[in-house]
Amino acid sequence: MERAIKDLCQLRDADLFKEIATGIGYIMDVVDGLDAAARRLSETGDHHPARVLGNLAEEEATKVPILVDAVRCPRTAQSERARMLGYFYDHLAKGIYAEVSKWSPMDFAEVMRGVEHQRVEHYLDGPNDVDWIFPNRITQRREDDLYVGYVRDDKLADT
Numbered sequence: 339m340e341r342a343i344k345d346l347c348q349l350r351d352a353d354l355f356k357e358i359a360t361g362i363g364y365i366m367d368v369v370d371g372l373d374a375a376a377r378r379l380s381e382t383g384d385h386h387p388a389r390v391l392g393n394l395a396e397e398e399a400t401k402v403p404i405l406v407d408a409v410r411c412p413r414t415a416q417s418e419r420a421r422m423l424g425y426f427y428d429h430l431a432k433g434i435y436a437e438v439s440k441w442s443p444m445d446f447a448e449v450m451r452g453v454e455h456q457r458v459e460h461y462l463d464g465p466n467d468v469d470w471i472f473p474n475r476i477t478q479r480r481e482d483d484l485y486v487g488y489v490r491d492d493k494l495a496d497t
Contacts, residue, residue, distance in 0.1 A: 347419050373395040434456045
């Protein structure tokens, strides 16, 4: 099965709106199922799988505003619409949409500054602001929840 999300750009407006409305219904069915499963797991004390499913539900739900933003692109801006639709499968983009939905910005400029801050692949931090390199927080949080990792604890190396 081929991912065909960008094929939506080829549809006439009426067909595009109908297809996206149908898709949003499917998305919300999946979100509702994931959210219900996460709640059931949480009630039984299975907190880690509940958090994973809850985060997946949130990420899946962000497909809705991505589709809405794509519809809002003017018909004359097909490359912009295709770019927006490309976010449909982009974990970082969906994570940013999830973060933005929690904000209360004063204006669009504040949204843009926040999004630019969230988009960086790596950032520097530490006592001197350049001591350590860290991965993108959104991507790292997602990977930490989904995967088992092996990390070195420098405290153990000193003993």
